[in-house]
Amino acid sequence: MTLYCTLGEMMIAALARTITNGELVFHGFGSPLAQLAMHVAKRTHAPQMVLIAGATYGVDPQPPFLTPTTNDWVVDRGASCSLDIEELFDLAAAGRMGRMFLSGLQIDKWGNCNVTALGGRRVTMKLPGGGGGGNLSCDAQHVTLWTPAHRSPPDAEGRRRFRLVERCDFITSFGHRDSEGRPRAAYGHVGRGPQFLVTELGLFDFDAEGHMRLAATYPDVSADEIQDNTGFVLRMSDSIGVIAPPCRTIVEMIRAMDPLRIHEKEIREQDLRRRFEIQAQKETA
Amino acid sequence: MPASPRPIYTDPDKRRGLDELAAMVPNGATVAIGGGLSSRAPMALLRAILRRGIKGLTAVGSAHGIDIDLLCAGGALVRSMESYVGFEQDFGLAPNFRRACESGAVEASDSCCYTLVQQLRAAIEGLPFMPIRSVRGTDFVALHPEYKVMTCPFTGDELLLAPAIEPDVALIHAQFGDAAGNLLIQGPPVADILFAKASKAVVATVEQIIPPSELRSLPGKNVPYFYVAALAEVPMGAHPTACYPFHAYDRAHMSLYHHAARQGPAAFKAHYLDLYVHGASTHEAYLDLIGGETICTRLQSWRDGEEAWMRLYDEEAQA
Numbered sequence: 001m002t003l004y005c006t007l008g009e010m011m012i013a014a015l016a017r018t019i020t021n022g023e024l025v026f027h028g029f030g031s032p033l034a035q036l037a038m039h040v041a042k043r044t045h046a047p048q049m050v051l052i053a054g055a056t057y058g059v060d061p062q063p064p065f066l067t068p069t070t071n072d073w074v075v076d077r078g079a080s081c082s083l084d085i086e087e088l089f090d091l092a093a094a095g096r097m098g099r100m101f102l103s104g105l106q107i108d109k110w111g112n113c114n115v116t117a118l119g120g121r122r123v124t125m126k127l128p129g130g131g132g133g134g135n136l137s138c139d140a141q142h143v144t145l146w147t148p149a150h151r152s153p154p155d156a157e158g159r160r161r162f163r164l165v166e167r168c169d170f171i172t173s174f175g176h177r178d179s180e181g182r183p184r185a186a187y188g189h190v191g192r193g194p195q196f197l198v199t200e201l202g203l204f205d206f207d208a209e210g211h212m213r214l215a216a217t218y219p220d221v222s223a224d225e226i227q228d229n230t231g232f233v234l235r236m237s238d239s240i241g242v243i244a245p246p247c248r249t250i251v252e253m254i255r256a257m258d259p260l261r262i263h264e265k266e267i268r269e270q271d272l273r274r275r276f277e278i279q280a281q282k283e284t285a
Numbered sequence: 286m287p288a289s290p291r292p293i294y295t296d297p298d299k300r301r302g303l304d305e306l307a308a309m310v311p312n313g314a315t316v317a318i319g320g321g322l323s324s325r326a327p328m329a330l331l332r333a334i335l336r337r338g339i340k341g342l343t344a345v346g347s348a349h350g351i352d353i354d355l356l357c358a359g360g361a362l363v364r365s366m367e368s369y370v371g372f373e374q375d376f377g378l379a380p381n382f383r384r385a386c387e388s389g390a391v392e393a394s395d396s397c398c399y400t401l402v403q404q405l406r407a408a409i410e411g412l413p414f415m416p417i418r419s420v421r422g423t424d425f426v427a428l429h430p431e432y433k434v435m436t437c438p439f440t441g442d443e444l445l446l447a448p449a450i451e452p453d454v455a456l457i458h459a460q461f462g463d464a465a466g467n468l469l470i471q472g473p474p475v476a477d478i479l480f481a482k483a484s485k486a487v488v489a490t491v492e493q494i495i496p497p498s499e500l501r502s503l504p505g506k507n508v509p510y511f512y513v514a515a516l517a518e519v520p521m522g523a524h525p526t527a528c529y530p531f532h533a534y535d536r537a538h539m540s541l542y543h544h545a546a547r548q549g550p551a552a553f554k555a556h557y558l559d560l561y562v563h564g565a566s567t568h569e570a571y572l573d574l575i576g577g578e579t580i581c582t583r584l585q586s587w588r589d590g591e592e593a594w595m596r597l598y599d600e601e602a603q604a
Contacts, residue, residue, distance in 0.1 A: 029322060029348055029369070029373055030371070030373035030374045032374060055321060055322055055324075055348060055473070055475075056472075056473040057473060058473070064591045064594070064595075065591065065594075065595050067598055068373065068374060068375035068536075068598065069322055069323035069324075069373055069375055069534060070322060070323075070373060071320075071321050071322040071323055071324040071348070071473065071475070072323060072324065072527060072533075072534060073472055073527070073529040073530075073587075074594060076472065076473065082473055084474065084478070085347065085398065085402060085474075085475060085476050085479070086402045086406070086479065089398060089399035089402055092399075093399065093417070093418065093419065112423075116393075116395055116424070117386075117393065123386060123387055123393065124387070125383070125387070126378075126382070126383045126386035126387050126393060127371075127378070128369050128370055128371030128378060128379065129367060129368050129369040129370060129371070129395045130368065130369065130395075130397065131347065131348050131368050131369045131397070131398055132347075132368065132397055132398030132399055133397065134368075134397035134400070134419065134420050134423045134425050135397045135398060135399035135400060135417070135419040135420060136399075136419070137419075137423070138418065138419035138420065138421070138422065138423075139399075139418070139419050170424045171422070171423045171424045172423060172424070172425075173423065174422040174423050178422045178423075179424070182422070184422065187421050187422050187443070188418070188442050188443060189418060189419065189421075189422070190418060190419075259595065260595065260598055260599055262374075265374045265375065266374055
């Protein structure tokens with residue numbers, strides 16, 4: 001009998017709940033948590049979502065297992081068809097993509113993400129780059145952000161390197177305001193920007209100004225701990241909720257889809273040990 | 286820059302040796318590299334290019350990993366306009382690419398997938414640019430002084446104009462080809478078809494050269510022969526990336542590669558570059574070096590069912 005779920009499974013369930021039935025949803029590469037969340041949503045509350053897999057652009061695939069690489073025929077198995085790269089991005093530019101999942105090594109208070117480089121004019125750390133994030137953050141109707149590395153303990157010299165920062169060193173994907181504070185509406189982009197952020201510490205939404213706001217925490221995390229790990233003053237929702245664990249069916253679904261536990265590669269050692277009691281009842285998201 | 290009149294290639298027999306293909310990439314060329322991430326990268330051709338000591342290349346493309354990382358380590362690249370260079374969550378950052386960008390040896394002119402698609406489309410259509418609405422508001426605009434912003438004469442909206450990109454050479458590894466240069470790509474074509482049409486020439490390696498009638502009977506996406514300047518039959522030419530249905534991704538080799546790359550430039554040179562690139566003067570010698578038939582058989586075992594396919598990822602985790 002499955003009685004507990006892991007943090008990864010909690011995050012996957014929280015990400016899945018951000019998906020609406022009937023929307024076209026895309027994940028990029030190197031995103032197993034988002035990838036699994038999409039498969040969970042498709043098999044539970046959002047059977048009519050259009051699931052498009054990153055890198056292969058397969059439509060509604062049913063991969064027999066998750067792999068640590070995204071452009072593999074495993075990931076494309078059972079797809080009803082595959083899109084060309086240009087077709088996928090055209091769909092977004094024309095306003096047909098309902099949701100995209102994005103992450104960053106830095107995420108700022110407006111939901112901008114950086115996966116390009118740390119450092120200013122002089123790059124101190126070159127990151128891989130954002131793939132299509134620079135385009136899709138503007139074009140997708142909604143964006144769900146996630147990071148399993150919100151926690152930022154002090155290093156040996158006592159310095160904090162926050163994941164959630166006041167300001168990104170480089171804006172790879174666009175949030176609600178640019179680096180000068182100019183709002184998204186001024187650009188006339190097709191998409192409406194980040195709607196949620198799911199981290200290993202909490203769930204966030206964005207207020208009318210486009211500023212990040214704490215909406216819910218995990219049962220084992222306090223709002224103070226979240227603020228302490230955040231590089232700017234958090235705004236708080238009127239009532240801070242508690243993130244619900246997934247039901248047993250969903251936990252078992254995730255374990256069946258990811259027998260190699262690929263999604264745990266995203267999660268830090270200390271968070272791999274976190275356990276949450278699960279619901280016996282079927283989830284009604 | 287307006288697209289120049291572009292050649293077509295009508296030689297009925299374009300079969301050449303791998304080294305002859307590599308010789309068709311001049312110093313300083315802009316190259317588009319086919320495949321993506323862990324799949325169908327033209328690795329044998331890139332190793333041949335590095336052995337020839339070709340320098341000054343600019344790479345354009347979308348999501349890549351070992352191919353661009355190896356070009357950085359081999360000293361062939363001076364500029365990257367890729368949208369992603371890394372090893373996903375599996376191995377993480379691309380160590381040689383990272384060092385090259387941080388030291389300034391390679392200019393990091395990162396781009397975004399759709400921006401590149403539109404720039405290639407402009408070249409394909411013989412237009413100087415294509416507009417996009419996205420990217421404005423990000424820092425890519427500052428990274429690319431060549432982008433322009435205009436007000437749309439029809440709607441009054443602000444648009445970003447990205448100039449045409451016409452690569453000198455597209456380097457592509459496909460499953461099948463015929464002697465005249467028709468290519469057949471099975472599975473996700475990534476940006477290969479766009480690369481083929483936008484570039485001045487395609488130089489290709491294929492798993493098998495087959496008769497044209499057979500090529501036409503197989504499913505997949507075609508690159509018509511007149512885009513292709515030359516091709517060579519190079520079985521396992523994408524190794525260690527995958528080339529289904531012939532073989533899966535060689536995760537053990539990728540792990541060996543990444544481990545060597547993480548140890549720094551000297552260790553990478555000694556334990557990888559001098560061994561697998563400069564130490565194997567031909568592709569056949571490379572295949573012998575990586576384990577020959579044993580490796581081929583192992584990487585074909587994905588066909589034996591899901592358990593066998595999964596094992597390829599599982600057992601390699603220990604490498």
